[in-house]
Amino acid sequence: MVSEKMYELGTKKSTIRTIFEFGRKRAAEVGEENIFDFSLGNPNVPTPEYVKEAAIDILTNMPPEAVHGYTIAPGNPQAREALAKSINERFGTKFDGHNLFLTAGAAAAITICFKALCEEGDEFITFAPFFPEYRCFVESVGGKLVVVPAKVDDFQIRFDEFEKRLTPHTKAVIVNSPNNPSGAVYSEATIQRLSEILAVKEKEYGHPIFIISDEPYREIAYEGYTVPYIPKYYKNTLVCYSYSKSFSLPGERIGYIVVPDEVADFGAVYGAIAGAARVLTHVNAPSLWQLVVARCAGQPSDISTYVKNGQLLYQGLIDAGFTCVKPQGAFYLFPKALEEDDYAFCERAKKYDLLLVPGTDFGCPGYFRAAYCIKTSTIERSLPLFKKLAAEYR
Template structure:
């Protein structure tokens, strides 16, 4: 008999994954070119050639398949530290970097290291719903903060939700699912409130910056680097999106020296990597990443897809904000029940994820990281879908 918690999770399996599996069945039935699968954020752009060359080169290292430090190869961590210092004017060294099994692994080892039972972690609606599972993995409590009509945090609600039991706040910008980027003004106000609350409650409140989409931004929008605003910031990053390597599960956690008790925290994350069963991040791809820390894949296809999809939806009477980053668009459902809207869309072979999966009913998420020709063809289907909605409303 499985545990009660896992039984609940099995019964409420990820809607995103369910839609992805449904998409595979539809593609087998109708052909890939006739299914408009906007469900899973699976990068469509190929990794840079340099990545594959670096992987092949890494295979020539005699000890490539051996164990290493739980925090990862020292030379890899040093190259990442130097790259961050160059880009963001930080002062990292290899000791500040812990290699992780993707951003998900990084978040889990961080939460394992800082959370006591029943301590609270604040998240901003809409948010990636796996955060809830990660927090509950370590008996923490999720506290949700409301957003405004632009999907920006409601700062008044944020201030109210911070209590003496608050241990951490998770920020995801560029944001999944909304596609917005939190401005310097927003980050500055968030930092001001956190500093005030740290002083009021006389204990550390960590700011966890989850940054898998940092490199996917449009229109020259700036993504603030949070350590410059708030000293107790832990940065979590992965190469799944920037180098199109989601299956390789490789990322890192960066802990600045300025973080309260940083040395002890670094030790805790290193041990958590071991005891959670990760042991260390994948060896081969670590070495390959070291050769690719200053490059990204070509993001121009995502920007092209964004423009085609956004303009096509607006022209056909849909309501949505133009994404500033990521490869997601958060669309307002034209009917009250967005799950029903998703079901109707399936009749037109359009797959989307209900906003309730991100704690925001009434919206749907579209992942436009797919072939441009699929995005182009989908516009006529979205028109047919809207016509169907209007016909049923009469």
């Protein structure tokens, strides 16, 4: 009667959402202040004042039909030009409006790219640990997700394992840096080697292999770390960006895809992206927010809270006896669980109302994710509880 696959996706929530909902119920029982919810990557830094001021000015002074009406499918032409100019100023590129396709956030952007590229038998490679939704996004368009095991000492890429998984069926490689959930930033050396390997394999297989660069955390990179702009290293790169994290706008759903002129058969790729957006019912990105982000592009993001929270939680966990790679960006820690079964570990943590996400969901068993985009005071109060949890394993 209905699609079993869609029923499964609709009724079996992600582990992250399940833990978050548990936290809401538990808060009603014991009080919000007694719940230490590290489950959801929902920015706690307020939306910048300049975004609020731009939205108010646009709503007040622009004609309503220009603010709330349809735009063409790729997005408002003036907004796309403004965003392209901002990208060029930051990264020394030469894009203009025709290189951008505005989307309802990064999830829409990457799903559109998967749909646009995927043909029967195609494989998409990702590196553990990875955002769990990649699997359902890829499988929903008929592709196969291929996972490269994690390099847990620094969460860069295990190139020996990566090369084993490249086949003539490889259509694209998904890169997420700064990474959710590890907080790692791929180094320039990592991106250069990845690009070199793919260039060789393109020639060997006789077809393009794309990099899909998923970049919602690009602006949240800490001192000493630079996020390489991948189109400058590898021509067949599609950039998927979102303002959910940089402008703290996760609920407004606004982002874009960059399709460089240099990609193989630009016209076919851009046309397929437009077609994929059409069949996925992506009429156009929200009109108001197209105008807002175009006006605010290039404005600085305040990441000081994430820097403080990350350092506080990292040091607290290290002091409690956990093993963890120091965060380089995003707003997550990905420590090693204190027992092999990460689900059992996270279940035990609930005894202290510490809500953590098992690493298995990110393709990395034996670890857990803690999102520190929460109140600093909540992290401070959680640290004695992490010590009590760790003491149970001694």
